[in-house]
Amino acid sequence: MAKYVVLLGSPGAGKGTQADILTKETGLAHISTGDLFREHIAQKTELGILAQSLMDKGEFVPDDLTIAMVKERISRADCEQGVILDGFPRNPVQADATKLMLNAMGSSVSVVPYIIVPEDVLIQRLSGRWTCRNSGHVYHTMFSPPEKEGICDLCGAELYQRVDDTVETVKKRLRIYMERTSPLIDYYRKQGKLVEIEGDQPIDSVTKDLLATLKK
Ligand code: ADP
Ligand code: ADP
Numbered sequence: 001m002a003k004y005v006v007l008l009g010s011p012g013a014g015k016g017t018q019a020d021i022l023t024k025e026t027g028l029a030h031i032s033t034g035d036l037f038r039e040h041i042a043q044k045t046e047l048g049i050l051a052q053s054l055m056d057k058g059e060f061v062p063d064d065l066t067i068a069m070v071k072e073r074i075s076r077a078d079c080e081q082g083v084i085l086d087g088f089p090r091n092p093v094q095a096d097a098t099k100l101m102l103n104a105m106g107s108s109v110s111v112v113p114y115i116i117v118p119e120d121v122l123i124q125r126l127s128g129r130w131t132c133r134n135s136g137h138v139y140h141t142m143f144s145p146p147e148k149e150g151i152c153d154l155c156g157a158e159l160y161q162r163v164d165d166t167v168e169t170v171k172k173r174l175r176i177y178m179e180r181t182s183p184l185i186d187y188y189r190k191q192g193k194l195v196e197i198e199g200d201q202p203i204d205s206v207t208k209d210l211l212a213t214l215k216k
Contacts, residue, residue, distance in 0.1 A: 001107070002079075002080065002081055002107055003028060003081070003082035003110045003111075004083060004085070004108070004109050004110050005022075005028065005082070005085065005109075005111055005112070005113065006089065006098070006109055006188070007019055007084055007085065007112075007113055008113070008114040008115070008181075008184060008188070008194075009114060009199060010177050010181075011126060011174060011177060012117065012123070012125040012129070013115040013116070013117045014115055014117070014125075014203070014206060015032075015087065015115060016087075016136075016138055017138055017144075018115070018203075018207060018210055020137065021207050022084055022210060022211070025207075025211060026211075026214060027081050028082045028084050029076075029082070029083045029084070031070060031073050031079075031084070031086065032086040033061075033069065033087045035086075035136045036073065037051040037055060037069075041055075042133075047069070050065070051065075055163075055164055057164075058169040058170075058172040058176065059176070060091070060176070063091070063093045063094055066088065066090075067094060067097045070088055070098075074101065074105075089184065091183075091184070092183055092187060095184055095187055095188075109191075109193055111193055111195060111213060111214065111216070112184075112188040112193045113195050113197045113214075114194055114196050115197045115199035116198060116199050116200075117199040118200060119174065122170075122174065123170055123171075123174075125140060125143070126165050126170045127165060127166075127170065128141040128142055129162065130146070130150075130159040130161055131159060131160060131161075131162055132152035132157050132158075133157050133158050134152065134155050134157035135152055135154050137152055137153075137154050137155075139159060143203075144203065195213045197209050197210060
């Protein structure tokens, strides 16, 4: 049976980093709404142009557009075994839409690992995050530096710092997360699907805990 994993956690908790590793280990597809929007921005689509002005300010892209984008992505062949949702759902409306979407496919959310990291660590992580323009792979100046400064180990493309990773916008995103996304913690806890994961550990230790949770 297909597995549908919702990775919960603040911006900077390590969702993208872990989802990339877990995809390789499990064969599940990785759907990151942030990455999908950044692809639209790079391709200058209508959605990309709209998303960019909101994302740069740390604000959400409207629910209807986000939900439609995920619906299309999750119906593709590489999602047959299941997916890891990263950055979606991000509020109760999107969580209800996820339920409907999966029910229509004869399925439901399997498990919700919630990666917990203290706020000072989140700010330190986001302010040192460098992202590959081509592969979207993330690095950190201190915690997981690339072999060659400014260059992606995987594809050799240039690394950049996201406009929304400045301290001011990071603080706003953390506030919005608390207001709009954190209600999902209780939403999934009530359904018995939430599993708390200690996120303030080295990357490979977090992966180990996540893999143990996914195997259950
Ligand atoms: P998210 O997708 O939740 O916003 P990322 O995976 O992009 O988080 O990680 C944010 C930053 O923190 C990146 O620079 C990444 O390299 C770094 N990072 C991720 N996990 C860890 C960890 N366990 N320890 C130290 N740094 C980490
Ligand atoms: P992070 O991993 O640091 O939380 P993301 O890459 O997930 O950042 O998201 C970057 C931005 O993309 C968000 O601040 C928001 O503007 C937009 N975004 C991503 N996912 C969603 C979503 N599910 N709903 C609305 N906006 C989203």
